[in-house]
Amino acid sequence: MNPADLPPELATPPAGLIDAVRAIAQGPLAEQAYAIDRGAYPVDVMKQLAAAGAMSAHLPQPDGTPGDYGLAIAAMAEAAKVCGATGFMMWCQCVAGLYMQASGNPALTGERLARHVHGESLGGTGLSNPMKSFAQIESLLLKATPVEGGYRVNGTLPWVSNLGPDHYFGAIASVQIDGACAGREMMFMLRCDAPGVTLKACPEFSGMEGTGTYSVHCKDLFVSGDDIVADPAKPYIARIRGGFVLLQCGIAAGIIQGAIDSMWAVEGQLGHVNQYLEDRPAELQAEFDALVARIMKLAETPFDTSTDYFIDVLDARAHGAELCLRAANSALMHQGARGYLMSSEVQRRVREAQFVAIVTPAIKHLRKEIARLSAEEMPA
Amino acid sequence: MNTAPAHITPIAAAAAALQALAPAAAHEVASVGPPFNKYICHACGYTYDEAVGDADSGLAAGTRFEDIPDDWACPLCGVTKADFEPYSAPSLDELRARATGAAPVAVRSGTPGVLIVGGGRAGWQMAEALRALDAALPITLVSACAADVYDKPLLSVAVARQMDPGKLVKETGADAAKRLGVRLLAHTDAVRICPDTRSLRTTRGTLRYDQLVLAHGAQAALPPALPAAHCWRINHLGAYRRLRTALGTEPKDVLIVGAGLIGSELANDLALGGHRITLLDVMAQPLARWPGEQAGGPLLDAWKDLPIHFVGGVQVAGVEKLGGGYRITTACGQKFAADQVIAAAGLTTPPRLAQSAALAWNNGIAVDAATLRTSDPRIHALGDCITINGQASRFIEPIARQARAIAAHICGGEPAPYEAKPVVVRVKTTSRPMTLH
Numbered sequence: 001m002n003p004a005d006l007p008p009e010l011a012t013p014p015a016g017l018i019d020a021v022r023a024i025a026q027g028p029l030a031e032q033a034y035a036i037d038r039g040a041y042p043v044d045v046m047k048q049l050a051a052a053g054a055m056s057a058h059l060p061q062p063d064g065t066p067g068d069y070g071l072a073i074a075a076m077a078e079a080a081k082v083c084g085a086t087g088f089m090m091w092c093q094c095v096a097g098l099y100m101q102a103s104g105n106p107a108l109t110g111e112r113l114a115r116h117v118h119g120e121s122l123g124g125t126g127l128s129n130p131m132k133s134f135a136q137i138e139s140l141l142l143k144a145t146p147v148e149g150g151y152r153v154n155g156t157l158p159w160v161s162n163l164g165p166d167h168y169f170g171a172i173a174s175v176q177i178d179g180a181c182a183g184r185e186m187m188f189m190l191r192c193d194a195p196g197v198t199l200k201a202c203p204e205f206s207g208m209e210g211t212g213t214y215s216v217h218c219k220d221l222f223v224s225g226d227d228i229v230a231d232p233a234k235p236y237i238a239r240i241r242g243g244f245v246l247l248q249c250g251i252a253a254g255i256i257q258g259a260i261d262s263m264w265a266v267e268g269q270l271g272h273v274n275q276y277l278e279d280r281p282a283e284l285q286a287e288f289d290a291l292v293a294r295i296m297k298l299a300e301t302p303f304d305t306s307t308d309y310f311i312d313v314l315d316a317r318a319h320g321a322e323l324c325l326r327a328a329n330s331a332l333m334h335q336g337a338r339g340y341l342m343s344s345e346v347q348r349r350v351r352e353a354q355f356v357a358i359v360t361p362a363i364k365h366l367r368k369e370i371a372r373l374s375a376e377e378m379p380a
Numbered sequence: 381m382n383t384a385p386a387h388i389t390p391i392a393a394a395a396a397a398l399q400a401l402a403p404a405a406a407h408e409v410a411s412v413g414p415p416f417n418k419y420i421c422h423a424c425g426y427t428y429d430e431a432v433g434d435a436d437s438g439l440a441a442g443t444r445f446e447d448i449p450d451d452w453a454c455p456l457c458g459v460t461k462a463d464f465e466p467y468s469a470p471s472l473d474e475l476r477a478r479a480t481g482a483a484p485v486a487v488r489s490g491t492p493g494v495l496i497v498g499g500g501r502a503g504w505q506m507a508e509a510l511r512a513l514d515a516a517l518p519i520t521l522v523s524a525c526a527a528d529v530y531d532k533p534l535l536s537v538a539v540a541r542q543m544d545p546g547k548l549v550k551e552t553g554a555d556a557a558k559r560l561g562v563r564l565l566a567h568t569d570a571v572r573i574c575p576d577t578r579s580l581r582t583t584r585g586t587l588r589y590d591q592l593v594l595a596h597g598a599q600a601a602l603p604p605a606l607p608a609a610h611c612w613r614i615n616h617l618g619a620y621r622r623l624r625t626a627l628g629t630e631p632k633d634v635l636i637v638g639a640g641l642i643g644s645e646l647a648n649d650l651a652l653g654g655h656r657i658t659l660l661d662v663m664a665q666p667l668a669r670w671p672g673e674q675a676g677g678p679l680l681d682a683w684k685d686l687p688i689h690f691v692g693g694v695q696v697a698g699v700e701k702l703g704g705g706y707r708i709t710t711a712c713g714q715k716f717a718a719d720q721v722i723a724a725a726g727l728t729t730p731p732r733l734a735q736s737a738a739l740a741w742n743n744g745i746a747v748d749a750a751t752l753r754t755s756d757p758r759i760h761a762l763g764d765c766i767t768i769n770g771q772a773s774r775f776i777e778p779i780a781r782q783a784r785a786i787a788a789h790i791c792g793g794e795p796a797p798y799e800a801k802p803v804v805v806r807v808k809t810t811s812r813p814m815t816l817h
Contacts, residue, residue, distance in 0.1 A: 129423070138422060141463060158423045158457030200458045215458025290576055308732065315571045315581055322586070367583040374524065374569040374583070376599065377608035378619055379626065379720070 020052040021075045025082040033083040036210035037348050041164065043122075046089060049079065050119025055093040058247065058302070059101050059117065069243060069299035073250040080254025081261070082345075084352030085208040087251040088359070089124075092162035092169075094247050096123035099170040099229050100189065102240055107226035108189060123169050124162035126190065126216065127244070128360035130172035134237065135361075135369045142173035142218065144186055150224040151175075151186065159202060161213040167192050169216075172233050186231035188223045196221040207351030243302035245361065246313050249295045252320030252356050255349055256288050259327035262346050263334040270334065279330035284323070291319050307373050314373075318366040321357040328353035419445050420467035424457035427467055491518055492588040494790060495580055497570045497733065498595030499523025499553055500616065501532065502763025502779050504560075506593050509780075509787035511560050517791070520563045520589075522582055524596075525618055527553030527566050533776065535620045536645035536808045539653035545624045548617060570596065573737035575756055591790050594734070594745060594754070594761035598727035598774060603696070606637060610699045610706055611723040614646060626720055631655050635708055635718035637696050639666035641807060643724030644679065648809040651686040658716050660708075664692040667807070670816045675807070682812030727774055729765045742770045750797035751789045752782055760786045768800055775803050 029045050036042050049055060058072035072094060080087025097116050100108040115121045132138045142155035153173050160169055171190040175182040192199055199214040230236030263281040267274065274280070295316050301309065328349045332339045339346030357363050416430035428434060428448075433441040436455055439448060445464070452461050494510055496503050499521060507519055521527065529551040538545060557564035565584055572581040573592065580587045600613030612623045627634070631654040636643045639661035647659045659666070665676025680690060695711040699721055708716045729744040740746040740755035744767035747753060752760050762782035764774040778800070785798035805816040 141423065141459060156453065156459040156463065158454070158459050200453065202458065203456055215453070217453070217458065217460070287574075287577055290574065311571065311732075319581065370571055371567075371569050371583040374571075376613070376619070378622060379610055379612060 017053050017057060017071060017075055018078055021049065021054045021078040024048050024052065024054075025079045025086075029079060029086055030082050033086075033345065034343060034348070036083055036085050037207050037351075039209035041210045041212045042086060042089075043164070045086060046093065046122055046162075047119040049075075049086075049090060050093060050117070050122075054079070055090050055119070056097055056117040058094060058243065059097055067302075069246060069302045070296045072247060073253065073295060073299060076247070076250025077253035077257065080251045080352075081258040082254075084251060084255050084258075084349065084355065085211050087254045088208065088355070089162045089211055091247055091251055092124035093122060095125045095127075095244055096162075096168070096170055096189075098240060098243060098247075099125070099187070102236070103229040105226070105228060108229065122162060122164065122167050123189070124160055124167065124212070126157045126160040126169045126171040128159065129157060130185070130233075130237075131360055132365065134234075135365060135372065137365060137368065140172065140174040140185065142171060143176045144173035144223070145176050147222070150222060150228075151188075153188075153190075153218050153221040153223055155218055157216045159213055160216050161211045163192055163199060163212045163214050163216070165193060165199070167212070170229060172237075184231075185233040187229040187233035187236060188227045189229060190216070190218070190221070190223075191227070192216070194221055206354075207348060208355050238305055239303060242298075242304060242310055242313050245310075245317050246295070246298055246302055248356075249317055249320050252317075252324045253288075253292060253295070255324050255352050255356060256284070256320070256327045258345070259324075259331035259349055259353070260284050260288065262331045262339070262349075266335050266338075270336070274334050277330065277333050279326050281334075284327050284330065288323060288327070291316065291323065295320075311370050311373050314361070314366045314370050317361065318363055318370075321353075321363050321366075324353035324356045416442070417445065418467045418469070419464040421454045421457065421459060422463045422465065423459045424454065426454050426456040428464060492578070492590050493518025493520065494591045494593060495519075495587055495589035496521045496593045496595055497580065498597055498763070498765075499525060499527025499564075499566065500595065500597050500763070501776065502595035502597065502765075502783070503527070503593075504529055504556060505780050505783040506595050506762065506786065507556075507560050507562050509783035510790065511562075513787050513791040513793065515561075518563070519561070520565065520587060521557065522565045522568050522570050522580070522587065523553065524569050525553075525567065525616065527556070527564055528617065529553070529556050530617050532616075533808060535614060535617070536642070537649055537810060538620075538624075539649045540810050545617075545621045570733055571736075573733055573759070575737045575758070578758060590758070592759045593786060593790075594759065594765055595763050596730070596733065596765055598729045598744075598764040598772070600723055601726045601728040602723055603725060605696050605698050606721075606723045606725070607699060610701060611637070611721045613723050614642065615727070623720065623722070627655065632719040633658070633705070633717065634720050634722065635660065635706070635716055636722045636724055637661075637708075638724035638726065639663070639690065639692075640669055640724060640726065641667070641805065643722075645808050646722060646724065647688050648683070648686070648811055651683070651688045652810065654687075656687040657689065658718065659688055659690045660694050660696060660710070660716075661690075661692050662695055666690060666692075667816070670805075673814075673816050675814055675816060678814070679807075679809060679812055682809070686811060727764060727772075729767075729772075734765075743767050744772050746770075749800060750785070752786050752798055753789065760789065762786060771800075773800065773803060775805065777803060 054075040058067040144151040198217040433439040528549040569583045667675040788796035
């Protein structure tokens with residue numbers, strides 16, 4: 001086995017895109033990975049990856065070929081193997097593209113989507129709060145009041161990623177009429193440079209600081225029909241939720257494979273002591289390969305709206321996060337002090353794995369949501 | 381690399397350092413007027429303490445929350461003042477007590493032993509049978525509900541016997557677990573079997589197993605014409621209690637779809653409780669699954685004086701909510717109104733776990749007739765979720781014998797092969813109890 005290779009399921013997609021992503025990941029991205037973790041936003045790498053098609057494989061192609069979620073996940077994994085933060089930003093860009101494409105709004109699907117796909121403009125997603133709201137974990141933070149020609153939006157979202165002064169992201173606000181909740185939500189693309197929007201830097205996180213993460217304040221932000229993704233938002237979310245969560249598996253897949261690779265990297269020297277550890281690389285690889293096979297199977301039907309499918313997606317995402325934690329931790333045990341150096345990718349990956357486990361939907365959210373969806377529905 | 385501390389901190393100094401970790405009073409100011417309050421951020425959990433203020437944002441200690449400017453933002457996550465709510469720290473003792481009562485989560489250490497999925501009769505009978513053969517075997521039981529022990533057949537006669545649905549529990553799941561030395565994960569959903577790693581993924585973590593026993597039962601089949609949000613299905617105590625609460629104390633109009641065993645028994649019992657029953661079935665008579673018995677006629681005769689209106693030969697086409705109740709339409713165009721609708725159109729095994737492990741399936745989890753082993757050598761199954769040669773047998777009597785057969789197969793020693801016998805069914809239609817063969 002060549003440990004530098006991804007498992008067969010990830011390696012089989014058309015060589016073109018994956019080769020291109022690998023060249024960027026192991027070239028310019030590898031050079032910047034430490035700086036990205038400490039706070040440098042890799043705008044050039046993001047644009048190169050987008051231009052290569054790494055963040056649009058899941059979208060229907062211009063020639064009519066349907067989108068390939070498996071390929072999009074494999075591309076994300078290829079970058080996340082080198083830099084988890086970049087894998088995460090690729091997911092942000094991927095889902096922002098999905099929001100626009102699936103909106104059916106000509107103002108979002110035309111020129112704006114084309115620029116997004118080519119990496120000429122970048123975007124993210126502010127759906128952490130709405131996802132938790134729909135799973136009955138917290139309440140919606142943005143409020144939208146209908147006004148002539150659109151909505152006026154107020155409120156603040158904490159921690160939205162892949163943002164910059166001229167970026168944009170998908171957001172959901174609860175619709176208010178006469179100051180009371182109207183019982184529906186609307187989804188829109190929020191432009192960071194629109195009047196009334198302020199980006200504020202967040203306190204320092206323990207890692208992944210270069211992800212362009214800000215809190216976003218909206219004061220009387222006007223949202224016109226051109227920016228509306230879905231109104232009402234819930235039926236639309238039901239359609240894209242599977243793909244949205246499934247794409248995140250690419251981040252975990254890259255981090256897990258990177259961790260396993262770094263175990264093999266010291267096997268020659270340290271195998272004689274590492275044999276006493278649990279979670280050895282071959283064992284983790286077998287579990288990971290089975291998980292990847294499951295993810296690739298799910299990636300064939302990303303728009304399946306059945307509850308059973310979504311439970312499978314949530315469980316695959318949870319398994320990815322759990323395996324991330326085990327693999328990254330075990331890699332540190334395998335590498336010892338050299339992996340604990342500040343400059344080492346091995347300890348950086350521990351923090352990236354922790355991020356995968358806590359970012360929405362976190363492991364605990366995933367389990368709570370699976371429990372909620374598993375309960376038999378009965379009359380109220 | 382040497383990361384050992386340069387010196388050992390004396391115990392006394394350590395104790396002082398620990399005390400210093402206790403909530404600090406140093407920055408607080410004495411309260412003049414009403415006591416200081418705390419406010420918590422919805423988004424990130426930061427608490428604003430009026431006594432302490434927020435020096436970084438220029439809010440002096442003692443600044444009242446209502447005096448904070450509206451453009452102040454959470455210093456941690458940046459949301460606005462409006463996203464805070466009053467906060468009083470809960471008592472730690474109370475939280476600890478609550479956490480002790482919560483279901484435990486999976487742990488990865490130790491010998492996995494036998495893992496049972498299902499906290500109904502089949503699950504507990506399995507635990508009993510295993511414990512009888514091996515006092516030391518680690519047994520874990522995963523249940524989607526509290527796994528309280530009760531007699532399911534009583535759900536068919538509880539009204540007539542004036543039994544309080546709240547008092548049907550014979551032993552709580554926690555007590556049964558204690559008695560049998562079983563680790564119980566209650567309120568835990570089993571999500572997926574990973575046969576390669578011999579583990580079960582659940583909503584409270586992943587459990588490993590040496591042997592897995594599926595005892596998760598079946599669930600009510602729900603044809604597309606019967607939406608889950610509009611129709612009760614009575615297959616466990618939890619749903620039954622909720623139905624009884626919904627029915628309340630006044631007589632109601634109840635429509636039951638399906639006049640098999642469960643549908644007929646429920647119709648009988650609820651009618652004896654004064655409710656007005658409409659009972660529908662695709663067949664011309666109740667209990668038509670036993671054609672040789674001709675049980676339908678005598679049963680209808682016995683129901684003559686009860687408020688049961690049986691309509692045979694009809695297919696339900698739809699159920700819709702109408703005001704406070706429901707309207708049920710049949711394919712032939714008849715309409716019925718009801719306060720509550722109960723679906724009793726048969727049972728089906730949920731395929732999720734079996735599919736995840738690629739277990740052989742034949743109208744249910746296919747098991748070997750003698751050992752009740754599935755197509756995976758480390759997985760057995762019993763009760764309502766299994767079929768033998770494609771036949772389900774969803775009755776109480778075989779369960780204990782099935783559990784003993786599996787326990788013998790798992791623990792070794794004297795084999796106790798299961799024998800499928802013709803089942804004698806006692807119909808608990810108290811107006812005319814009968815036995816079907």
